[in-house]
Amino acid sequence: MKIKIIFFFLILIFIFSISLKENYTTSKPIIYLLQLNGMINPITSQYVVRGIEDAEKEEAECLILQLDTPGGLDTSMRDIIKKMLNSTIPIIIYVSPSGGRAASAGVFITLASNIAAMAPGTNIGAAHPVALGEEQISEEMKAKMVNDAAAYIKSIAEKRGRNAQWAEKAVRESISITEQEAIEQGVIEFIANDVDELIEIIDGVRVTTASGTRVLKTKDAEIIPVKMSFKDLFLHSLTNPNVAYILLFLGLYGILGEFSNPGSFFPGIVGGISLILAFVAFQSIPINYGGLLLIIFGIVLFIIEIYTPTFGLLTAGGVTSLILGSFMLSKATAPFLRISLGLIIAMSLATVVFFIFALSKGIRIQWKKPVTGREGLIGKVGVAKTVLDPDGTIFIHGERWQASTNEESIKEGEEVEVLEVKGLKLIVKKYLRKE
Secondary structure, three states: OHHHHHHHHHHHHHHHHHHHHHHHHOOOOEEEEEEEEOOEOHHHHHHHHHHHHHHHHOOOOEEEEEEEEOOEOHHHHHHHHHHHHOOOOOEEEEEOOOOOEEEOHHHHHHHOOOEEEEOOOOEEEOOOOOOOOOOOOOHHHHHHHHHHHHHHHHHHHHHOOOOHHHHHHHHHOOOEEEHHHHHHOOOOOEEOOOHHHHHHHHOOOEEEEOOEEEEOOOOOOEEEEEOOOHHHHHHHHHOOHHHHHHHHHHHHHHHHHHHHOOOOOHHHHHHHHHHHHHHHHHHHOOEOHHHHHHHHHHHHHHHHHHHOOOOOHHHHHHHHHHHHHHHHHEOOOOHHHOOOHHHHHHHHHHHHHHHHHHHHHHHHHHHOOOOOOOHHHOOOEEEEOOOEOOEEEEEEOOEEEEEEEOOOOEOOOOEEEEEEEEOOEEEEEEOOOOO
16 A cells, blocks of 8 residues: 555656656746947946856847947957857847947957847948057057957958958958848848847757857747946946036036035035046046146136136137137047037037126126225215214214215205215215206
8 A cells, every 4th residue: 555655656756847847848938138339348348248147147048239339449349259259158249229330349249149130220340440549650550450450350250150351341441331231241140120020030040159059949038138237327328428528517617616605515516526427437538638638727717717807818718728628638539439529519608608607797796886885885865964064964874974065064954965985984965856
């Protein structure tokens, strides 16, 4: 009897284990979905590398990276590519959305993928290496940079079975092509309108990874979006030269506001934080410190103009210094590291309008007739409290004053007008009302 019971339980365990195995094998495959928009830098590099590592740990079916980039730093690009080439799961690059691009470093990353796809209305190319600074580079050094980039992109294209000749031209001649041309020339494999369509297209495609050859099973897969953390998004935004430029001006305005209104604290706190963040951003963006000094000098000229008006001379110098400094601030030759011309014009105009407004207010105050103190009494009308012949007492502005007149005597109760203030005595005359 006991043997039968044990045998019965063994059968139940066997059936249960079979059902578990079936449930495990029939579970939905998962796809990691990442988005890389903007410049490729250490922040985005860490985000992509970490995403691939997490997908490998979860044994994801594949990882899709939506890419829209003007390019970025060579070291960050190489970190991403090394991780892609040694990944145990398939990496799919999808250049999207429509209007997006994979330029410069983005070309290298796209060619390093197991499967490359593009959305309609996108382009790829222009991978010619550029120096980040404006310092003079010898022709020999430029040739070394180009040859190194060309060899690197050819090796990537050949490893992935893509058009190595076009890849080399993208570096040496900086050519760029549309998604249709890319598929015709063997640069990419597919064109897809969106991620869902791409997932359907790649189902059943055979790819080779660092762990061997496998067939993708993406049908009914569960998509796991992986977004940047708030910290990474914040740090990534600081690498935008336009953001750094705005932070610089906010910092200068805040510090100026604190000096103008000591003890208000808020402008100084905001200005200090903005200024620190601006200089943090400038560490990852090549800037010309001569341009930065010109901007600061222009602000100083505006401040001096407010306190010692020169009727526009210092303002003109400040405007010139501000605009020149703004154009000189970014010393990068790469377009995506330059400050927007529209932003420079907008910020310069806003600063000029603000200081001209402040300047006009300052001049008006200096020319305005005093309304308080002794000087403010001149031209005011009071009432004689005693007979002025020539000395006496008057009542004005709620106060009694000793007064004297150079005219005929003024009777008590008559209105008088203040002509002059001499020490503690007012010189007055009889006030004649205008009809």
